[in-house]
Amino acid sequence: MRGPRGRKEAVRVAFVAGALAFGALARADSTNVRLHGAPGMAVRQAVEGALLRLERPGCQQVLSDFRDAPGRTLQDALDELGETPASYLRQLVFFYDGASQRRCASGEILGGTQPGSRVVYVCPRQFFEAYRRDTLLAEVFIIHETLHSLGLGENPPASLEITQRVMQRCSERAALR
Numbered sequence: 001m002r003g004p005r006g007r008k009e010a011v012r013v014a015f016v017a018g019a020l021a022f023g024a025l026a027r028a029d030s031t032n033v034r035l036h037g038a039p040g041m042a043v044r045q046a047v048e049g050a051l052l053r054l055e056r057p058g059c060q061q062v063l064s065d066f067r068d069a070p071g072r073t074l075q076d077a078l079d080e081l082g083e084t085p086a087s088y089l090r091q092l093v094f095f096y097d098g099a100s101q102r103r104c105a106s107g108e109i110l111g112g113t114q115p116g117s118r119v120v121y122v123c124p125r126q127f128f129e130a131y132r133r134d135t136l137l138a139e140v141f142i143i144h145e146t147l148h149s150l151g152l153g154e155n156p157p158a159s160l161e162i163t164q165r166v167m168q169r170c171s172e173r174a175a176l177r
């Protein structure tokens with residue numbers, strides 16, 4: 001690539017590569033995951049895995065298995081918002097660094113939220129380690145907390161019961177496109 005024509009081509013290739021890199025960064029910055037570093041990447045990947053699981057009708061059934069405090073199924077709550085499971089998780093549930101939260105100090109949980117809250121506090125160290133050991137467990141955690149954000153309380157049902165139901169319904173992923 002010599003001469004003016006070669007330089008123009010090189011500049012064009014560099015421009016396209018830069019635009020693609022900028023687009024990837026812009027998409028990463030617009031995510032609903034507000035954690036940084038390796039824990040943030042693990043949460044992003046777990047959210048994507050959870051989204052694939054929620055594409056399966058069998059997994060979506062978990063939304064009808066549980067009810068919120070007023071007695072609506074979580075699917076009814078989602079329908080009232082005019083959202084699909086995927087659009088709700090991708091756009092309306094936000095994952096923040098919960099390292100400063102008391103619940104993360106024990107080292108025993110991956111994070112949590114309050115029923116009806118759209119903010120999930122993730123314990124970065126615990127979540128990252130769990131994701132490295134078992135991506136299914138990390139993805140199930142994302143779905144479990146999404147159920148809470150739709151209004152599901154706890155005790156009853158027990159946290160373990162919720163997790164077991166999500167595992168039962170959502171252990172298979174939809175095929176990658």
